[in-house]
Amino acid sequence: MGILSASGSFTRYAIVEEVTGQIVSELPERLVKFAFRDIDDTADERSFGWVCLDDWLDARFRAAPPEKAHYLGFSLRLDTRRISPAVLKKHLILALKAEKEALRDQGKNFLTKERKNEIKDQVRLKLMARALPIPAVTDVVWNLRSNRVLLASTNSKLRNLFEDHFTMSFGLNLEPLTPYFLARRLVDKAQWTKLDDLEPSPFAG
Amino acid sequence: MDLIRAALQDAVLGQDFLTWLWSRSERNGWLFKAKDGAEFNLYLEQRMSVRGGSGDSVEKAVVTGPHAEFTEAKLGLRNGKRVDKALVRFERDGQTWTVLVSSDDFGLGSLKTPKIETHLEEGDDPDAPFLEKMLLIENCLDLLDELYRQFLELRLSPDWNGELRAFKEWLAER
Numbered sequence: 001m002g003i004l005s006a007s008g009s010f011t012r013y014a015i016v017e018e019v020t021g022q023i024v025s026e027l028p029e030r031l032v033k034f035a036f037r038d039i040d041d042t043a044d045e046r047s048f049g050w051v052c053l054d055d056w057l058d059a060r061f062r063a064a065p066p067e068k069a070h071y072l073g074f075s076l077r078l079d080t081r082r083i084s085p086a087v088l089k090k091h092l093i094l095a096l097k098a099e100k101e102a103l104r105d106q107g108k109n110f111l112t113k114e115r116k117n118e119i120k121d122q123v124r125l126k127l128m129a130r131a132l133p134i135p136a137v138t139d140v141v142w143n144l145r146s147n148r149v150l151l152a153s154t155n156s157k158l159r160n161l162f163e164d165h166f167t168m169s170f171g172l173n174l175e176p177l178t179p180y181f182l183a184r185r186l187v188d189k190a191q192w193t194k195l196d197d198l199e200p201s202p203f204a205g
Numbered sequence: 206m207d208l209i210r211a212a213l214q215d216a217v218l219g220q221d222f223l224t225w226l227w228s229r230s231e232r233n234g235w236l237f238k239a240k241d242g243a244e245f246n247l248y249l250e251q252r253m254s255v256r257g258g259s260g261d262s263v264e265k266a267v268v269t270g271p272h273a274e275f276t277e278a279k280l281g282l283r284n285g286k287r288v289d290k291a292l293v294r295f296e297r298d299g300q301t302w303t304v305l306v307s308s309d310d311f312g313l314g315s316l317k318t319p320k321i322e323t324h325l326e327e328g329d330d331p332d333a334p335f336l337e338k339m340l341l342i343e344n345c346l347d348l349l350d351e352l353y354r355q356f357l358e359l360r361l362s363p364d365w366n367g368e369l370r371a372f373k374e375w376l377a378e379r
Binding site: 009 | 210217284285307314320346353358361
């Protein structure tokens with residue numbers, strides 16, 4: 001989802017570690033190192049990585065640099081190949097029929113479980129290579145002054161993928177700013193045990 | 206990061222906050238103060254869900270409508286439910302933001318900022334729309350954080366009992 005869209009959904013994070021000048025200077029290089037890699041010409045089920053915020057077809061950040069004033073803006077691109085279960089079922093039945101006929105010609109009529117699984121894998125791989133990867137792009141903005149990060153999605157699977165890839169790319173961990181973690185950042189440390197022990201308030205009496 | 210502790214306390218804090226915010230906004234005449242002392246308005250409107258129970262017996266009621274008065278949601282509160290999600294509208298200096306806040310993780314849905322100028326003239330900074338949009342998004346997050354800070358200050362102080370009494374009076378109205 002685009003940061004410039006009229007309406008957007010967001011998840012907020014704070015970076016746990018101190019972000020040194022050394023790390024900041026390496027960020028553009030690391031974005032390229034962990035950039036998106038195309039799978040159009042392979043049979044891979046999925047691929048993900050960073051792309052340019054201004055042009056999601058650009059994984060080399062040539063269209064525009066990620067640095068925008070005190071922000072670093074980039075996008076997470078995730079391409080996924082999907083096979084409809086009905087299509088897989090059809091081609092599996094066809095492949096099994098063909099296999100059974102071949103066996104019959106050899107005077108056999110028993111198909112082992114292992115062979116069935118092997119055929120299933122082959123069918124899946126064949127269909128996967130024929131399916132076009134579906135791209136999905138989610139914007140990310142890192143405020144380099146506050147070291148807060150905004151992901152333009154609230155989808156939990158995407159959040160997990162983003163958090164892992166962020167840590168892998170920059171060697172930094174993200175703390176999601178959920179009610180508990182945000183509260184710890186807004187109140188004195190002396191109050192933290194109170195936060196841990198809070199019970200739901202008896203609003204109704 | 207204590208993720209288990211967080212998972213337990215997120216819903217407690219988030220639901221307490223949104224439930225308080227609804228009552229407090231109506232009791233305040235929808236007026237709050239930002240960190241810099243400037244006043245802004247806050248309304249909970251159009252969409253709200255309340256939730257009660259736990260595990261398999263969780264019950265949720267979603268109330269929507271362009272001019273919803275949330276009578277059903279208030280009934281839910283009287284039955285022990287708490288606000289689970291709310292569409293919040295901020296107004297400051299003639300500008301409007303709306304955002305759907307989830308109590309469990311503070312996920313922000315359908316965040317709309319005041320409109321930005323995306324048309325660029327020759328010589329304009331190509332990043333200008335992005336920077337303006339970020340400023341507006343962060344303005345909204347700052348207001349939300351300040352409200353949450355005000356809530357926490359009350360929630361962790363002995364004044365919370367007085368706040369609960371005022372809440373119950375508000376809940377008994379209508």
